Amino acid sequence: MNLFDEPYWQYAEAGELRLQQCVACASFRYPPAPICPECLTEEHDWAALSGQGSLLAWTVFHRQYFPDIPVPYLVGAVVTAEGPILIGNIVGLPAADLTHGMPMSAVFPPSTGSRRLCQWTSRSSLEHRT
Amino acid sequence: MPDPDRLAALRDTVAIVGVGETDYPADYARARRGERYQDAYGYAAIAFRRALNDCGLSRNQIDGLIAGPSLAGERLGEVLGMDVRWADQADAVQAMLKAAMAIHTGVAECVALVYGNDQRTGGTAYGGPNAMGGDRHLAYTYYAPWGLTSQGALYALLANRYLAITGLTERDLGQVALAQRAFAGLNPNAVMREPLTMDDYLAGRYICEPLRLYDYCLVNDGGVALIVTTVERARALNRPAVLLRGIGRSDHNREATSLRPRLEQFYRPAQRQAAEQVYAMAGLGPSDVDVLQVYDSFSIHVPLALEGFGFCADAAKLLNSGDLGPGGRLPVNTSGGHLSGSYMQGWGHQVECVRQLREEAGDRQIPGARTAQYISDVAGKVTSLIYGVRP
Ligand SMILES: [Zn+2]
Numbered sequence: 001m002n003l004f005d006e007p008y009w010q011y012a013e014a015g016e017l018r019l020q021q022c023v024a025c026a027s028f029r030y031p032p033a034p035i036c037p038e039c040l041t042e043e044h045d046w047a048a049l050s051g052q053g054s055l056l057a058w059t060v061f062h063r064q065y066f067p068d069i070p071v072p073y074l075v076g077a078v079v080t081a082e083g084p085i086l087i088g089n090i091v092g093l094p095a096a097d098l099t100h101g102m103p104m105s106a107v108f109p110p111s112t113g114s115r116r117l118c119q120w121t122s123r124s125s126l127e128h129r130t
Numbered sequence: 131m132p133d134p135d136r137l138a139a140l141r142d143t144v145a146i147v148g149v150g151e152t153d154y155p156a157d158y159a160r161a162r163r164g165e166r167y168q169d170a171y172g173y174a175a176i177a178f179r180r181a182l183n184d185c186g187l188s189r190n191q192i193d194g195l196i197a198g199p200s201l202a203g204e205r206l207g208e209v210l211g212m213d214v215r216w217a218d219q220a221d222a223v224q225a226m227l228k229a230a231m232a233i234h235t236g237v238a239e240c241v242a243l244v245y246g247n248d249q250r251t252g253g254t255a256y257g258g259p260n261a262m263g264g265d266r267h268l269a270y271t272y273y274a275p276w277g278l279t280s281q282g283a284l285y286a287l288l289a290n291r292y293l294a295i296t297g298l299t300e301r302d303l304g305q306v307a308l309a310q311r312a313f314a315g316l317n318p319n320a321v322m323r324e325p326l327t328m329d330d331y332l333a334g335r336y337i338c339e340p341l342r343l344y345d346y347c348l349v350n351d352g353g354v355a356l357i358v359t360t361v362e363r364a365r366a367l368n369r370p371a372v373l374l375r376g377i378g379r380s381d382h383n384r385e386a387t388s389l390r391p392r393l394e395q396f397y398r399p400a401q402r403q404a405a406e407q408v409y410a411m412a413g414l415g416p417s418d419v420d421v422l423q424v425y426d427s428f429s430i431h432v433p434l435a436l437e438g439f440g441f442c443a444d445a446a447k448l449l450n451s452g453d454l455g456p457g458g459r460l461p462v463n464t465s466g467g468h469l470s471g472s473y474m475q476g477w478g479h480q481v482e483c484v485r486q487l488r489e490e491a492g493d494r495q496i497p498g499a500r501t502a503q504y505i506s507d508v509a510g511k512v513t514s515l516i517y518g519v520r521p
Binding site: 063069 | 274
């Protein structure tokens with residue numbers, strides 16, 4: 001973990017999706033960084049994201065690289081409504097149902113490993129459940 | 131800003147005069163039997179000895195030494211018994227650039243570029259909690275909590291979106307693996323020489339979908355060395371000199387870990403910049419290239435390079451034309467490349483350029499090859515080199 005990562009994970013533990021946002025130019029920084037890559041200002045807030053986004057790309061892992069993560073599993077890249085691209089596991093629907101650009105929502109399932117993770121599911125599957 | 135005149139002054143001033151490689155298939159067979167025959171320095175040293183023999187220079191005439199990224203420069207000099215005026219450390223393309231610059235400025239006259247890797251017998255991990263390269267490419271390890279590591283998985287994400295946008299199919303991608311395997315079958319020093327059919331390719335297991343086993347490079351041990359010197363010195367050696375005609379480079383690192391340039395742009399802006407520079411310096415264009423070598427840790431690199439450097443607008447057509455394989459109009463990775471030949475992280479591709487231009491490539495020789503281009507695009511660091519011989 002990098003020096004500036006800790007707050008991200010503390011918010012995630014509480015079920016919140018927050019990223020560093022520059023106080024000078026409002027740009028988001030992800031992964032967390034010491035300085036704004038747009039305007040080189042250090043000062044930042046940890047701003048809450050809407051948790052909405054769209055699916056940019058995904059892959060299904062068939063080779064097992066981690067002893068505690070059984071295959072196959074789905075990893076997706078989501079463009080958040082605010083702009084930053086976030087990586088997460090796609091939960092609640094199979095790879096066959098995925099389409100590029102489909103609306104996605106952030107979810108924070110109870111932790112199964114050492115950390116509580118921000119994951120993504122399709123907005124429609126979330127609406128069906130609630 | 132790029133100054134075409136300054137760059138052009140470097141054109142044809144340095145030459146590759148010696149090349150050496152280790153015995154990839156024999157060493158691969160040893161590794162499969164569980165034998166540890168050499169370490170990275172041993173492979174490097176064998177390749178270096180062969181490169182010296184190839185050019186006829188003696189060791190004490192080498193006054194510059196560049197160690198590959200998997201070697202420590204100090205230990206390499208010690209193993210090779212060499213004191214030099216100038217030394218550095220670099221990956222394949224950067225090594226050639228640095229050698230050219232060192233020779234051009236006069237800090238060295240004869241530079242040895244030496245690479246060795248025991249990645250198979252040494253058990254290098256390219257994915258997982260301790261994935262190689264995470265210290266230089268944060269994205270290789272940053273997403274480990276979600277099980278996303280390895281350059282292969284990142285290129286699988288790219289391929290997922292690239293296929294959807296371009297309409298390229300998994301079968302089209304398979305043509306890359308098939309063409310390179312066909313070349314490997316003509317190269318006695320390629321590791322994987324058995325013919326590969328489309329059925330074989332499609333039956334290959336997925337590693338990270340949509341990339342299959344045959345879309346991934348080999349992991350094998352070996353060493354590569356090249357001797358580079360001034361064109362004047364090369365002439366005196368009475369050996370065919372391969373001249374460095376063009377250099378193109380572009381590093382796009384903004385938002386590298388967020389994967390935005392990878393997934394939204396397929397690194398095209400970086401490829402475009404490197405292409406403009408290399409072709410301007412060489413005074414050539416894609417249609418002048420007789421042999422193309424593309425850094426291919428994964429098959430997907432090939433269509434990206436073909437489109438990004440202007441060889442075609444639509445890679446699918448070119449991939450299915452048969453033009454990339456033996457007998458084709460635009461032969462690519464004629465040694466078998468990383469997929470079927472040997473995974474020497476781009477170093478072997480330089481040697482293959484030399485062998486083709488010297489017309490020493492045996493059964494896989496491209497008749498009348500005068501211009502060879504190398505393209506490397508690793509995570510947005512794009513470099514290209516053009517080599518040529520005087521007619
Ligand atoms: Zn800012």
